[in-house]
Amino acid sequence: MQILVNGEHFTTDANSLDELCKTLGFADAKIATAVNGSFVAATARARTRLAEADEIEIVAPRQGG
Amino acid sequence: MLELYGTEFSSRMLLGTAGYASPDLLRQAVEASGAEIVTVSLRRESARAKTGQGFWGLIEELGCRVLPNTAGCHTAKEAITTAQMARELFGTNWIKLEVIANDDTLQPEVFGLVEAAAELNADGFDVLPYTTEDLSVAERLAAAGCEVLMPWGSPIGSARGLANKTALKTLRAYFPDTPLIVDAGLGAASHAAEVMEMGYDGVLLNTAVAKAGDPVTMARGFASAIEGGRLAYEAGIVEPRDMATPSTPIAGTPFFKIDNAS
Numbered sequence: 001m002q003i004l005v006n007g008e009h010f011t012t013d014a015n016s017l018d019e020l021c022k023t024l025g026f027a028d029a030k031i032a033t034a035v036n037g038s039f040v041a042a043t044a045r046a047r048t049r050l051a052e053a054d055e056i057e058i059v060a061p062r063q064g065g
Numbered sequence: 066m067l068e069l070y071g072t073e074f075s076s077r078m079l080l081g082t083a084g085y086a087s088p089d090l091l092r093q094a095v096e097a098s099g100a101e102i103v104t105v106s107l108r109r110e111s112a113r114a115k116t117g118q119g120f121w122g123l124i125e126e127l128g129c130r131v132l133p134n135t136a137g138c139h140t141a142k143e144a145i146t147t148a149q150m151a152r153e154l155f156g157t158n159w160i161k162l163e164v165i166a167n168d169d170t171l172q173p174e175v176f177g178l179v180e181a182a183a184e185l186n187a188d189g190f191d192v193l194p195y196t197t198e199d200l201s202v203a204e205r206l207a208a209a210g211c212e213v214l215m216p217w218g219s220p221i222g223s224a225r226g227l228a229n230k231t232a233l234k235t236l237r238a239y240f241p242d243t244p245l246i247v248d249a250g251l252g253a254a255s256h257a258a259e260v261m262e263m264g265y266d267g268v269l270l271n272t273a274v275a276k277a278g279d280p281v282t283m284a285r286g287f288a289s290a291i292e293g294g295r296l297a298y299e300a301g302i303v304e305p306r307d308m309a310t311p312s313t314p315i316a317g318t319p320f321f322k323i324d325n326a327s
Contacts, residue, residue, distance in 0.1 A: 006109040006110075006111075007109070024112040025112050025115075026110070026112065029110070029115060029117075029118055030117060030118055030121050030154065031110055031117070031154070032107065032150035032151070032153045032154040033150070034146050034150060037142060037143070037146055038146060039146050039149035039150055039153075041153060042153060057109065057150075058109065058110050059107040059108055059109055059110055059117075059150055059154070060107060060108065060109075060110035060115070060116065060117020060118065060120075060121070060154070061105055061106075061107060061117045061120050061121040061124065061154060061155065062105065062106045062107055062108040062116070062117055062120055063081075063082045063083040063084070063085075063091075063105065063106060063120060064081060064082060064083050064104050064105045064106025064107075064133070064134045064136055065081030065082070065083045065084070065104055065106075065134070065136065065221070065271030065272070
């Protein structure tokens with residue numbers, strides 16, 4: 001299925017958000033996630049199903065003012 | 066001592082972590098500043114670069130209290146989701162709430178700001194809102210549960226200092242017991258001293274230090290100015306007056322000619 005990950009088109013067979021994060025190499029990374037504009041806690045990623053055209057945000061700590 | 070949401074700090078400077086030429090320069094500047102609170106952000110992570118992981122290591126080394134921001138958010142919903150992600154990522158209820166109206170001025174979008182503040186406060190966040198100096202907005206934010214207010218001095222990164230001193234003084238007078246921090250727009254250390262002399266509780270800055278010729282020395286300069294301004298406020302500043310008044314006693318002046326003396 002086609003989804004958007006951080007604003008870019010991405011093709012995946014991942015069933016869950018957790019699976020997608022692992023596929024992308026974020027298994028042990030310090031990240032936070034949102035699907036279609038809503039926050040998804042780390043503990044909820046495994047039960048969060050992905051659907052065609054979902055918009056995923058994966059963020060990490062960064063410099064800020 | 067500066068008290069914010071039940072935690073006390075001896076430094077009254079909150080320092081941003083963006084825009085330094087290198088991570089080492091950032092570390093040195095934070096150390097030189099004596100700041101106990103640093104602001105951070107969250108940004109899209111690249112699977113290849115994993116930039117955020119290295120930055121987090123640096124922040125942990127600094128040992129400062131972390132204040133995540135919602136910079137770049139234009140709506141209450143974006144800011145709320147970003148705050149929720151920040152809470153999980155940084156392990157803190159603290160959030161510097163930014164909802165931006167205009168990309169040229171980076172002016173707070175105060176309607177969305179109040180809306181997001183109310184929802185986040187209800188959700189257990191400790192909200193530090195980046196707002197305008199407008200009293201009516203400040204009142205709405207306080208009513209929404211914000212225990213700290215952070216009015217701007219002038220637009221973010223502009224280094225122009227305090228654009229509306231009268232309104233900032235008004236805010237101070239209307240909120241004598243609420244911690245007030247001027248956030249954004251400061252350029253020179255004297256701007257920070259001015260903020261503190263007005264009785265403000267703290268200063269949040271980033272660009273003025275990060276983009277200075279020598280950020281480490283500038284961090285120290287701001288720290289001194291903030292401390293100096295605070296001491297002056299606590300000591301009680303003499304009211305300005307239009308005419309001169311001699312500081313040296315007149316009595317006993319040599320060669321003083323007393324009128325009508327014979």
